[in-house]
Amino acid sequence: MGVIDSAWFYEKLSERGSSLRDMARFMGLDPSAVSRMLNGERKMSAEEQDQIADYIGVPLDEVAAHRRGDLAGFAEKKQAGYESAGANPGELDEPPVKMFTEDDVIYKDGKRWMELDDGTLLEVHPAWGCMKGTLTIMPGVDLTAPADPDWGKVYDDD
Known part of the structure; x- marks a missing residue:
């Protein structure tokens, strides 16, 4: 056990x-x-972790960190923080194209539509938004970082 x-x-x-x-x-x-x-003799499931966070009133990532005994939380210790290429460090760059949001959805004739810049309506795919709320990414987590830098390594560099 961990x-x-x-x-x-x-x-x-x-x-x-x-x-x-x-x-x-x-x-x-x-x-x-x-x-x-709680004594480490039995594994804590993800659902139990969520329930404990709710019960004791602390953020989920804090419970996860103490569940593993890793007080650094989800961040990797050697990973550098994200640096924006924008003018102001720490601020996210603007996306290169306008992204649709839920506020842009038009409900008409029992369907969902989005209006393009030229005024034409584009029907929203039925799967659009179906995953909303099913995944939480904790602050500080870099999903682009490799899980294991030595994965696939078949020889030593020596």
Whole structure:
């Protein structure tokens, strides 16, 4: 099992004035299962992680960091932060083309449409927006960074 920061979880319960049994009841689990989970004898599922974050009132990434015993959170320790190519560092560049948003959707004849710059209507694909809310990317996460820089390496550089 991974190293879990048990003391942090028990401290948060204490700050909230709750017990492990209260949290187990909230999660719909047996108190012994929650105890084993917080002591590192049982893995914590993603759903349980979400429930714990809700119960103790802390951000999900904080629970995830203490779940793994990695207080750096999701960011890789050696990864440089994102630097914008724009004039003001830290500000995102404007996209090269206008992107449609939900505010641009026109509902007409039971269909969804978006108006182009020249005034013509473009029917929105039925799958547009279907994934909204299904994925949360934590602040500071670079999805373009390699998960393992040595992946696919078949020989040493020496």
